[in-house]
Amino acid sequence: MRYPRIALALGLVTLLGLAAVGADDATGSLMSDVPTAVKLLGEGAYNLEVPFVNLTEYGNWYGPGYWGGGREKGEPGNKPPVDALDAIAMRHDFAYQIAEEQGKIHGAAEEQRLKAMADAIAVIQAKKLPEDPTDWDPPAPDPQKADRYRRRIGFGFTYLAGGRAAGSGALGVYEAIKKAIGGGEDTGDRISLEDLEKMVSDRQQNWFDTTDIRTTYRVVLSVPNSVIAQGESVMLDVSYDLVSRGSYTGDITEAPFKLDLDVDGPGSLAIYTIRPYAIGVALTAKSPWLWGTYNGSTINVEVWPTYLSDGDPGFDILPSSVDIIVATKTSMAMVVSPKQIDSWSTETSDPCKNVTLAAKFTTEEGKPLKEALVYFTGDNGVDGHAYTDSEGIARHHITICESDLDGADKKTFTFKATAPRQTVDDAVFFPASATASLPVAGTGTITVRGRVLDARHNDRPVSGATVTLVLNEETKTVSTGSDGRYNVAFPTPPIDQLPAVITGSVQKKGYAPKDFTTSERTSEVVRIDPLPATVTIKVFGIGENESNLVPNAVIRTTEPVVQRIDAPTGQTQIPGLYVGDRLSVSAGATNHKSYQKTGTIDLEAATISFYLPTGEGEFAGGDLNAEESEDGEDDAGRIDYALTIFASPADPEVGQGVTVTALVNPREAGIPIRLSVVGTDGYSNSKSTVTDASGRATLYIPGAASGVVDRVTVELLDQGRIRRLNYVF
Numbered sequence: 001m002r003y004p005r006i007a008l009a010l011g012l013v014t015l016l017g018l019a020a021v022g023a024d025d026a027t028g029s030l031m032s033d034v035p036t037a038v039k040l041l042g043e044g045a046y047n048l049e050v051p052f053v054n055l056t057e058y059g060n061w062y063g064p065g066y067w068g069g070g071r072e073k074g075e076p077g078n079k080p081p082v083d084a085l086d087a088i089a090m091r092h093d094f095a096y097q098i099a100e101e102q103g104k105i106h107g108a109a110e111e112q113r114l115k116a117m118a119d120a121i122a123v124i125q126a127k128k129l130p131e132d133p134t135d136w137d138p139p140a141p142d143p144q145k146a147d148r149y150r151r152r153i154g155f156g157f158t159y160l161a162g163g164r165a166a167g168s169g170a171l172g173v174y175e176a177i178k179k180a181i182g183g184g185e186d187t188g189d190r191i192s193l194e195d196l197e198k199m200v201s202d203r204q205q206n207w208f209d210t211t212d213i214r215t216t217y218r219v220v221l222s223v224p225n226s227v228i229a230q231g232e233s234v235m236l237d238v239s240y241d242l243v244s245r246g247s248y249t250g251d252i253t254e255a256p257f258k259l260d261l262d263v264d265g266p267g268s269l270a271i272y273t274i275r276p277y278a279i280g281v282a283l284t285a286k287s288p289w290l291w292g293t294y295n296g297s298t299i300n301v302e303v304w305p306t307y308l309s310d311g312d313p314g315f316d317i318l319p320s321s322v323d324i325i326v327a328t329k330t331s332m333a334m335v336v337s338p339k340q341i342d343s344w345s346t347e348t349s350d351p352c353k354n355v356t357l358a359a360k361f362t363t364e365e366g367k368p369l370k371e372a373l374v375y376f377t378g379d380n381g382v383d384g385h386a387y388t389d390s391e392g393i394a395r396h397h398i399t400i401c402e403s404d405l406d407g408a409d410k411k412t413f414t415f416k417a418t419a420p421r422q423t424v425d426d427a428v429f430f431p432a433s434a435t436a437s438l439p440v441a442g443t444g445t446i447t448v449r450g451r452v453l454d455a456r457h458n459d460r461p462v463s464g465a466t467v468t469l470v471l472n473e474e475t476k477t478v479s480t481g482s483d484g485r486y487n488v489a490f491p492t493p494p495i496d497q498l499p500a501v502i503t504g505s506v507q508k509k510g511y512a513p514k515d516f517t518t519s520e521r522t523s524e525v526v527r528i529d530p531l532p533a534t535v536t537i538k539v540f541g542i543g544e545n546e547s548n549l550v551p552n553a554v555i556r557t558t559e560p561v562v563q564r565i566d567a568p569t570g571q572t573q574i575p576g577l578y579v580g581d582r583l584s585v586s587a588g589a590t591n592h593k594s595y596q597k598t599g600t601i602d603l604e605a606a607t608i609s610f611y612l613p614t615g616e617g618e619f620a621g622g623d624l625n626a627e628e629s630e631d632g633e634d635d636a637g638r639i640d641y642a643l644t645i646f647a648s649p650a651d652p653e654v655g656q657g658v659t660v661t662a663l664v665n666p667r668e669a670g671i672p673i674r675l676s677v678v679g680t681d682g683y684s685n686s687k688s689t690v691t692d693a694s695g696r697a698t699l700y701i702p703g704a705a706s707g708v709v710d711r712v713t714v715e716l717l718d719q720g721r722i723r724r725l726n727y728v729f
Contacts, residue, residue, distance in 0.1 A: 058149045059086030067093045068207075069214065069316075076207065079214045080244040082318050084129055084136035085150050092122040094203045095196060102191065110190065117193055126153045138243065141218050141320035144300070215246035215315040219259065219303050221322040223283065225431050227421055228267070228324050230294050231287035235280045236269070236301060236322075248314035253277040256308040257317060266326060267299035285326050296428045299324045327421065327428040330369070334359045334417045334434035342441040344402050346487075350520070352401040357382075359417030359434060360393050368392025369424050378415030380404050402442055403520070409492075410441040442492065446520035449487040452480045452506055455527035457580050458726070461485075462528060465508040471500055490520075510579030510604055530579040536607045539570045539587045541614065550589045550612060558644045559584040559598070579604060584644060584723075587612065596644065596665065598723075645714045645723045654729050655703035662714040662723070667695030672717040675699040681708045688717070704729045 057063035060079035067090070070077025081087040095118030103111025133140035133147055140146030191199070218241040228234050238259070240252050253276045261272050261281065270282035283301065286294055304319035337356045344351040357376050361369045374394035375385045386394040394417070405411050418433040448469055453459040461484025468477045469488050476488045493500050504524070506514045511528045518524035539553040549570025556564050557574060560581050565572050570589075577583065581601050587610035588594030595610050644663045652658050664671050669692055676686030681704055691697050701710060708729045715722045 058145065059083065059089065061086050061089035061093055062149060068211075076211075077214075078211050078246075079316065080208075080216060081138075082216070082218070082243060083133070083138045083140040083146060085126065085133070085140065085146055088122055088125045088129075088153075091125075091200050091204060092118055094200045094207075095121065098191075098196065098199050098203070106190075114191060114196060117196055121193075121197065122153055126150050138218075138241075141318045142302075143321065143323065213244045213246045215248035216243040216318060217241065217252055217315065218243050218318045219305070219320050221301055221303055221320065223322070223324050225421055226322070226324050227327040227428070227430050228283065228285045228299065229329050229430070230285050230326055233282050233284040234324075236283040236324075237280045238274065238278055238303075240317075243318065246315070250314075252315070252317075255313060255315065257305045257313065258308060259303050259317075260306055262302045263299060264302070265299035266294040266297050267301075267324070269301070283324065294326045295328055296423070296426075297326045299326065325421070325428055327430050329364045330361060330419065330430045330432040331364050331366075332359055332361050332417060332419060332432035332434040334415070334436040336415065336436045336438045338438075340439045340441075341400060342439075344443055346447065350401050350403045350523075352399050355398050355400050355438065357396045357398065357415050357417065357436070358393055359419075360391070361388050361419045361432060362392050363429070369419075369429060372419055372424050372429070373422055375418045375420070376415060377418070379413040382415055400438070400440060405440060405442045408442065409444060410439065413438045413440060444492055445489045446492050446500060447487055447489050448502055448504075448518060448520055448524075449485070450504075450518060450524035450526060452484045452486070452508075453525060453527050454511075454580050455529050456578055457530070459527065460580070462508055462511070462580075465506050465511070465528070467504060467506050467526075469502055469504045471502045510602060530581075531604050533577045533579045533581065533601045533603065534605045535574045535577050535583065535601060536605075537565075537567065537572050537574060537585065537587065538607060538609045539567060539589060540609060540611045541589075541592060550592060553587055553589040553610075555585060555587055557583065557585045558646045562646045562650060577601060586644075594665070643714065643716055643721050643723050645712065647712070652703065652729055654706045656729070657703050658701045658710070660699045660701060660712050660714075662691075662697045662699075664691055664695045664716065667691075667693075669693045669695070671695070673697045674715045674717055675712070676714075677701050677710050677712045679704055679708050679710045681705060683708075683710075 057066045059082040060069040060077070061067050061081055062085070065071050065073070068076030069079030076093070081090050096115060099111045099114035099118060102114055129136055129150060133143040133150070136146075220237075220239045220241050222237045222239070223234050255276055257276060259274050259276065259278075261269055261274070263269055263283075266286040268284050268286075270284075274281055283299070285299065288294060300321055300323050302319065302321040305317035307313055335358050337358065338353070341353050341355075344353075357378075359374050359376070361372050361374060363369065368388070368390065369392050370388050370390050372388045372392070372394070373385060374388060374396075376394075376396040377383055380398070380400065382396075382398055384396045384398075386396050388394045400413065404413075414435060414437050416433060416435045419429075419431055421431045422429060448471075450467070452462045452465045452467065454462050461480070461482070463480055463482045463484060465480045465484070466477060467480060467486045467488075468475065469490075470476075471490045472493060474490060476490070478486045478488050480486050490500075490502075500520050502518050502520070504516050504518060504526075506516070506526050506528055508528060510533070511530050514526055514528045516524060516526050537555050539550045539555075541548065541550045551568060551570055553567040553570050553572075554564060555567055555572060555574070556562075560583065561576070565574065567587075574583075574585065579601055582599070583601055584596065584598040585608065586594055586596035589612060592612035592614055595612055597608060597610070644665070645660060646663075647658050647660050649656065649658065660675060660677070662673055662675060664673070669690070671691040672688070673691060674686065674688045675697060676684070677699065678684045683702075683704065685699070685701065687699060689697050699712075701712075704710070706729055709726055710729075711724065711726050713722060713724050
């Protein structure tokens with residue numbers, strides 16, 4: 001980076017005592033990052049190692065007056081960035097170039113404003129880089145040096161801000177960055193942050209398009225998992241990554257150079273100079289000493305090229321380094337429980353089994369490692385993690401369903417447990433992994449399951465419905481049970497026909513037919529619509545000419561609605577009914593006892609006949625198809641009371657209270673009765689009482705929120721007769 005030079009009066013007191021100018025998310029505050037400041041000073045920041053006064057270069061674009069690997073003031077060199085941090089420096093240099101051009105047109109204040117934004121962009125981008133430089137894209141050739149220089153970007157730009165603002169008379173850099181990034185005041189015709197980023201991107205792309213880029217390679221040193229055991233040797237692999245392709249096209253392994261290596265830490269190399277065609281060199285870690293250990297220590301191996309000819313080789317080799325951690329070797333074993341699956345439940349449409357994956361993580365000597373992280377992966381989308389217990393065992397629970405076989409008769413699922421390199425109880429341990437398999441066998445059939453519900457009557461199960469299913473030209477028919485459910489088994493289709501598509505239809509007398517599609521993996525819910533029902537009421541007398549209808553009869557219903565219907569001729573129809581409705585209806589007439597019947601309408605056209613004995617006030621009850629008796633009394637002479645319940649209002653508004661009334665016939669006082677309510681919102685109440693002189697008992701229920709359903713139950717305690725009522729707010 002082409003940092004301007006500033007006075008070296010930024011001494012230790014200034015560095016640690018000044019609040020950072022521009023202390024926002026873009027630049028950060030030095031006072032909130034004292035550890036970084038101290039570390040940088042300790043690394044040499046006090047000896048001119050602060051970025052803007054540092055004469056040391058990093059990569060090809062990071063350093064004062066240094067860009068593209070050259071120092072030409074007006075034109076960058078032809079060397080590309082060596083890693084992600086160097087790429088940030090490249091963009092920063094082009095941003096400074098644009099700022100200086102704009103300064104010649106609009107003045108120093110504009111130049112400094114744009115440089116402030118360039119600094120902010122560089123700091124933000126540097127902070128977004130992964131913590132580990134080896135994870136950058138491209139990765140850093142020298143991770144330790146890359147980390148130092150990444151931190152120095154923010155450290156140095158913090159102090160550039162004050163000097164730049166004071167020297168230009170422009171806005172303080174803090175305000176400039178804040179307004180540019182935070183969307184402050186309108187910049188008018190001036191270049192915005194987005195404009196600057198676009199201009200930098202265009203200039204960067206133009207450099208790549210027009211420059212004869214230098215061919216550059218990176219030496220890559222690697223050890224599996226970057227770990228080594230004390231006293232053991234491993235092969236340090238050597239390879240080359242192409243960073244940029246230029247005019248040089250020769251074989252790099254035959255080029256005139258050698259690689260020199262150096263080791264820092266408890267390790268040594270078999271040789272310290274290798275030719276470019278070498279594929280590796282042996283690295284040995286020191287054995288533990290008598291009372292101590294090297295576990296957790298870092299062995300750093302550096303490599304750099306030495307060119308063997310005086311002329312330009314036509315390419316560059318980037319020096320690099322690698323860190324290898326001294327760790328303890330480990331072992332892992334894995335089991336699956338159950339060991340196999342060969343039977344399935346027949347109760348669900350897609351039966352499943354719970355499976356436990358267990359991995360034991362230990363040292364090579366068998367010592368359990370507790371609280372260690374273990375990852376589980378494998379077939380069927382398994383992806384999870386767990387920590388080991390005191391026995392070194394980590395467990396992960398999964399579910400395997402029959403549908404996971406994808407139509408195959410059997411299948412073997414394979415799973416893997418992996419413990420990464422990690423520190424446990426202050427010691428570093430090798431990674432380890434293990435695999436295990438689970439054989440799973442299918443039944444050879446697929447079972448199609450579902451349920452038929454009444455769409456009008458609160459999804460009430462429809463029993464006795466005929467369900468026809470067709471799969472691959474094979475047709476099967478079944479009837480629903482009392483719970484509305486059905487299930488049909490078909491031979492498993494070929495795997496390329498799964499998931500299977502099954503067509504079906506439902507038919508039930510009194511309901512509209514319904515077609516549907518389903519699969520073996522779905523428990524299909526089919527809702528069918530009941531047809532309108534025509535219910536005719538006829539009222540006859542007993543003890544007189546029973547073929548004659550009783551004139552001026554009165555018909556009352558309490559379910560599904562409360563209403564009165566006059567029948568002058570003794571015959572009438574009840575409007576608005578549907579098959580499946582529960583009907584409570586009573587008939588009465590002058591000089592005749594009244595009678596009540598209750599039941600469910602099963603037919604589209606039904607006739608209900610009442611035979612009323614002469615007399616007054618008597619009331620009997622029964623089912624719609626019951627045989628009536630004359631007096632409604634049993635052999636012991638006990639009156640069989642009829643029970644009717646209704647709500648007022650029957651269709652309450654949200655928050656409106658409801659009074660539920662229970663009415664017994666004959667209407668007598670003192671009949672023991674119990675009323676209770678349970679709401680879907682958790683409300684419940686009940687009371688036991690006796691009827692008043694009019695044969696009534698009531699229960700008040702407070703209002704509720706929209707959609708709440710109250711279910712009311714009334715029971716005649718002496719007779720066990722029960723009536724139920726639902727309403728929705």
